[in-house]
Amino acid sequence: MIENTKFQHRYNFAFIDESTKKEIRRKLLKAVAIPGYQCPYSSPEMPIARGWGTGGLHVTLAIIGREDIFKIIDQGSDASVNACNLRDFVQAMTGCRTTFDTTEATLIQTRHRITEEALTAEQVFVFQVPQPEPLRSVERYEYRTRQMHGEADYAKMWVSLYESFVRHGDILLGAGYPVRINGRYIMAPSPIPRWDIPNLHQAETLYLFGAGREKRLYAVPPHTTVEPLEFEDVRFHIEDFNGQVCNQTGYRKAFLDEIYSDDGSKQFVVNDSNFLDKLRAGEPIAPFVNAYIQQIES
Amino acid sequence: MQRETLYDAVFDAQADYRLLLDAMARPGKINKLPRRGLTPPPGLSEAAASVGFALLDANAGFFVDGEDVAITRYLVVNTSARPVGIAEADFVFAGGLASPSLVASMKKGTLAYPDEGATLVVDVEELAAEVRGLGREVEAAERHVTPDSDSTLALTLSGPGVAGERVFFVRGLNTTLVQALQECNAEFPLGVDLVLADGAGRIACIPRSSKVKWAIIN
Numbered sequence: 072m073i074e075n076t077k078f079q080h081r082y083n084f085a086f087i088d089e090s091t092k093k094e095i096r097r098k099l100l101k102a103v104a105i106p107g108y109q110c111p112y113s114s115p116e117m118p119i120a121r122g123w124g125t126g127g128l129h130v131t132l133a134i135i136g137r138e139d140i141f142k143i144i145d146q147g148s149d150a151s152v153n154a155c156n157l158r159d160f161v162q163a164m165t166g167c168r169t170t171f172d173t174t175e176a177t178l179i180q181t182r183h184r185i186t187e188e189a190l191t192a193e194q195v196f197v198f199q200v201p202q203p204e205p206l207r208s209v210e211r212y213e214y215r216t217r218q219m220h221g222e223a224d225y226a227k228m229w230v231s232l233y234e235s236f237v238r239h240g241d242i243l244l245g246a247g248y249p250v251r252i253n254g255r256y257i258m259a260p261s262p263i264p265r266w267d268i269p270n271l272h273q274a275e276t277l278y279l280f281g282a283g284r285e286k287r288l289y290a291v292p293p294h295t296t297v298e299p300l301e302f303e304d305v306r307f308h309i310e311d312f313n314g315q316v317c318n319q320t321g322y323r324k325a326f327l328d329e330i331y332s333d334d335g336s337k338q339f340v341v342n343d344s345n346f347l348d349k350l351r352a353g354e355p356i357a358p359f360v361n362a363y364i365q366q367i368e369s
Numbered sequence: 370m371q372r373e374t375l376y377d378a379v380f381d382a383q384a385d386y387r388l389l390l391d392a393m394a395r396p397g398k399i400n401k402l403p404r405r406g407l408t409p410p411p412g413l414s415e416a417a418a419s420v421g422f423a424l425l426d427a428n429a430g431f432f433v434d435g436e437d438v439a440i441t442r443y444l445v446v447n448t449s450a451r452p453v454g455i456a457e458a459d460f461v462f463a464g465g466l467a468s469p470s471l472v473a474s475m476k477k478g479t480l481a482y483p484d485e486g487a488t489l490v491v492d493v494e495e496l497a498a499e500v501r502g503l504g505r506e507v508e509a510a511e512r513h514v515t516p517d518s519d520s521t522l523a524l525t526l527s528g529p530g531v532a533g534e535r536v537f538f539v540r541g542l543n544t545t546l547v548q549a550l551q552e553c554n555a556e557f558p559l560g561v562d563l564v565l566a567d568g569a570g571r572i573a574c575i576p577r578s579s580k581v582k583w584a585i586i587n
Contacts, residue, residue: 104576221480
């Protein structure tokens with residue numbers, strides 16, 4: 072008897088069908104070839120709603136192989152709900168090994184943070200992006216922002232930064248500070264804190280961005296110039312924790328979470344959970360080094 | 370025409386794609402695609418066929434230089450991609466000695482949608498990251514020597530994906546094709562992305578974001 076094995080597996084490897092994977096792969100190549108440009112793609116249906124990390128998931132599932140070691144974080148934490156569920160899903164669909172260890176992973180997906188530990192050329196880093204259009208706050212129509220990007224007409228963006236400074240004395244953009252890629256496209260780095268922005272510049276790793284709800288893919292290749300938007304006299308700066316240290320480890324050269332107690336007082340703790348674990352265990356760490364972090368006294 | 374039965378459309382395509390993505394993200398870096406036991410018709414290397422297999426499907430249009438019937442049939446049978454005219458093609462397959470007019474007829478995309486620019490897959494004789502003792506000769510090489518098919522080109526890339534500059538060496542690539550590509554990609558973000566493939570399975574990429582300098586070595 073000839074056995075029909077075709078329908079024994081309910082899903083293709085990595086869930087997405089091969090034709091859609093190829094479409095995403097073609098678009099990713101174009102995204103890499105045009106750094107910072109938002110490439111439209113199909114954004115196929117996933118078992119989670121668009122806007123809950125589908126873009127990152129599309130990128131991950133289109134490039135993941137059986138040999139990959141997968142790590143996923145949500146705002147720095149391996150244990151957050153979004154990260155746990157997406158990790159379970161990717162693991163179930165691919166059979167890949169998963170890890171919490173940043174240095175061990177070959178493919179890392181993230182929501183709104185870059186790891187504290189430096190990433191290497193052997194790793195690929197995938198961002199989940201809610202709003203890929205940095206100009207959306209100054210121009211509501213897609214066909215207009217697309218034209219502005221095409222013509223590198225970013226005057227409105229600069230004016231909005233200027234107005235923010237004039238009104239409030241600072242550029243009030245915390246997460247997702249706009250950056251200029253390779254001197255051409257202005258790009259939304261996804262809502263990562265300012266702390267992480269310098270780590271995009273001249274990095275070793277390939278950064279891929281997937282915005283599932285908005286149906287856009289974009290990329291920052293390694294060794295690419297990434298400049299936060301700033302004025303000659305109003306410079307970009309990273310978060311200032313006013314000399315606060317992590318209450319668990321005493322470490323101060325990492326992005327810190329504020330923890331509020333019942334009495335209203337607050338304490339700080341290192342945000343990146345794997346980094347915190349390593350610090351507490353006294354394991355060797357290799358954090359990102361950049362000019363902004365170096366200015367912090369240890 | 371032969372249907373490739375040894376090729377695994379899921380896992381081989383994924384592994385080859387990751388190497389291709391790595392090569393595109395690091396222009397001039399030479400990656401070696403594993404041998405898949407493919408038997409493409411003459412004029413198409415195994416590496417170029419692998420690139421086609423990893424990216425082409427029924428939603429992609431392709432064009433083979435010279436409208437080579439055997440290669441076109443081979444790619445249609447194995448990928449279901451649509452053969453189209455060069456002006457509509459998303460992927461163009463050519464040899465390293467192809468006419469530079471090829472590049473001028475390819476899609477470059479529009480300012481609103483530069484991603485519609487085509488990908489050119491070119492078969493060359495050999496790709497190498499290093500040529501022993503060539504360092505000094507590269508410096509000395511005259512930039513506008515008349516090329517012939519046997520000459521080795523030193524391509525120096527800079528831009529996104531490259532720390533400083535990266536040099537790699539190509540044998541069997543027409544300098545006029547490189548010039549045509551430089552002209553085509555002068556107006557970033559419009560342009561064409563190049564994938565070079567050789568007979569030993571090596572690939573290297575030159576995306577439109579790269580600045581290219583070239584010198585003939587011998």
